[in-house]
Amino acid sequence: xxxxxxxxxxxxxxxxxxxxxxxxxxxxxxxxxxxxxxxxxxxxxxxxxxxxxxxxxxxxxxxxxxxxxxxxxxxxxxxxxxxxxxxxxxxxxxxxxxxxxxxxxxxxxxxxxxxxxxxxxxxxxxxxxxxxxxxxxxxxxxxxxxxxxxxxxxxxxxxxxxxxxxxxxxxxxxxxxxxxxxxxxxxxxxxxxxxxxxxxxxxxxxxxxxxxxxxxxxxxxxxxxxxxxxxxxxxxxxxxxxxxxxxxxxxxxxxxxxxxxxxxxxxxxxxxxxxxxxxxxxxxxxxxxxxxxxxxxxxxxxxxxxxxxxxxxxxxxxxxxxxxxxxxx
Numbered sequence: 001x002x003x004x005x006x007x008x009x010x011x012x013x014x015x016x017x018x019x020x021x022x023x024x025x026x027x028x029x030x031x032x033x034x035x036x037x038x039x040x041x042x043x044x045x046x047x048x049x050x051x052x053x054x055x056x057x058x059x060x061x062x063x064x065x066x067x068x069x070x071x072x073x074x075x076x077x078x079x080x081x082x083x084x085x086x087x088x089x090x091x092x093x094x095x096x097x098x099x100x101x102x103x104x105x106x107x108x109x110x111x112x113x114x115x116x117x118x119x120x121x122x123x124x125x126x127x128x129x130x131x132x133x134x135x136x137x138x139x140x141x142x143x144x145x146x147x148x149x150x151x152x153x154x155x156x157x158x159x160x161x162x163x164x165x166x167x168x169x170x171x172x173x174x175x176x177x178x179x180x181x182x183x184x185x186x187x188x189x190x191x192x193x194x195x196x197x198x199x200x201x202x203x204x205x206x207x208x209x210x211x212x213x214x215x216x217x218x219x220x221x222x223x224x225x226x227x228x229x230x231x232x233x234x235x236x237x238x239x240x241x242x243x244x245x246x247x248x249x250x251x252x253x254x255x256x257x258x259x260x261x262x263x264x265x266x267x268x269x270x271x272x273x274x275x276x277x278x279x280x281x282x283x284x285x286x287x288x289x290x291x292x293x294x295x296x297x298x299x300x301x302x303x304x305x306x307x308x309x310x311x312x313x314x315x316x317x318x319x320x321x322x323x324x325x326x327x328x329x
Contacts, residue, residue, distance in 0.1 A: 022298035022316030023062035024199040027055060027075060029085045031244045031290040032191035034308025036325055044324065047084060047310060051322050054078055055312035058196065059320075068198045068206035069107060069130065076103075076126040076208050079194040083165045085310075086192025088124065091163045091212025093172040099163040101212055102226040103129040104140075108205035108234035115140040115226035120163075121147050123156040126210045129226070131155060140226060163212070175216040191306070193225050195232070195242025197294045199316065205240035205296060207232050207256070214247070223247025229257035236296060238263040239270055244309070245282075245289010253281055259293060270294075274301040 029051070036044075058075045062068070080088025091099045103125035104115035114133025117140060122128050128150050132141050141149055151157060178184070193211035200206065209232045211225040224231035224247035231247065233256035234240035241256035250256075255277055262273035274293055282289070283305050290304025290311075298316015302309070302323070312322045321329060 021201050021203055022199065023059070023201050024294045024298040024300055024314060024316040025055060025058045025062060025071070025075075025196065026292035026294055026300045026302060026313035027051070027058070027079075027194070027196045027311065028242065028244050028290065028292045028302070029079060029194050029310030030192035031288070031304045031306045031309035033306065034310070034324055039324075047324060048322060050082065050084060051310060051312040055314055055320065055322065058198070059314040062198060062200055065201050067202070068200035068204050069105070071198050071200070072105060072196045072206045072208040073126055073130055075196045076194060076210050077124050080124055080126065080210055083167065085194045086168075086212045087194040087210040088212075089163060090165055090168065090192075092168050092192065092215040094213070095172075095176070095216045095218045097172065099160055099212060100217070100220070101125045101163075101210070102222060103208070103210040104226045104228060104232040105129045105133060105208040106206070106228060106232050106234040106240075107133070108207075108236040108240060111235060113139050113228045113232075115228060115232075116142070116146040117222045117226045118143040118220055119146050119150070120160050121157050122150050123158045123162065126208055128155055129208070129210075139228065142222075143220070168212075168215070171215050179216065191245060191289070193223075193231070193244040195244060195292060197234070197240040197242050197292055199240070199294050199296065199298050203236065203296065205234045205236050205294065207234040207240035207242050209242045209244075211244075224250035224255070227251055229254045231256060233257045233260050235260050235264065239273075239293050239295040241291050241293040243289060243291045245304075245306070246287050249282055249285055249287025250289065253277070253285065253287065255282070255291065259291065263295065270299045271301045271303070274303040278303045278305055
């Protein structure tokens with residue numbers, strides 16, 4: 001009896017660990033020419049502090065049993081409220097000096113999704129994207145129609161001036177001056193999207209993405225961020241992906257869906273699939289950018305083909321990672 005009792009006591013913790021559902025989270029704040037010699041120590045510290053706090057809070061929320069949708073929206077809203085990123089408050093300017101914001105969200109259980117494009121008076125595009133998913137029969141709403149839908153639901157409205165920042169205004173002036181002079185625009189004009197992917201305590205995969213788009217964009221241009229399968233995708237059978245980069249390439253190559261499909265149909269692992277798409281297919285095509293992704297087992301991938309990407313993660317095994325530059329793990 002003592003032997004059996006002792007055996008039970010010894011094995012129970014192992015059984016508990018083996019059957020516990022892991023949780024995981026990864027986020028990005030944009031990819032591009034992000035290099036050490038072009039960033040002050042103070043700015044680097046500000047970004048690292050933000051990433052550390054955001055990823056730690058998100059992971060704790062998942063550990064506490066909060067559903068993935070709530071965590072994705074909460075962390076993206078934090079990034080939308082920060083002028084550090086090209087989303088919400090820190091969004092870039094269009095050619096005409098306006099702001100046109102895009103966002104999308106997807107839940108991997110039933111492949112539910114919602115997206116908005118070209119909104120200019122909604123404080124949190126990711127919150128509106130969730131509302132489209134949960135409170136409308138549609139997947140994507142655009143511009144004035146999306147703003148009308150937000151107004152009917154009582155989603156916070158702001159003046160377009162809310163999104164103005166001196167940093168982004170200078171970026172537009174530089175972009176226009178170089179373009180009008182026939183000089184190649186600064187390489188970072190197309191980067192800065194934010195995104196979050198999670199595996200929650202119920203085993204659900206959720207992905208969300210929010211962006212201000214490309215500096216100097218015209219004619220109502222819409223990138224990959226609100227396009228389900230390009231900038232955002234989640235499927236409980238494979239993975240959740242959020243992308244950042246030159247959106248036209250991510251749309252043409254359906255980057256987010258391709259990574260998930262490689263896992264589901266070709267039996268590739270998460271990192272293998274992400275590397276094949278970002279480092280092979282996109283590079284050959286001439287597309288720059290990166291992704292963060294998490295799979296159903298809590299594995300995390302943060303892959304980019306640019307000099308840097310603001311990123312952070314906590315894997316299903318509890319390993320935390322924070323990085324900015326390409327020479328970091």
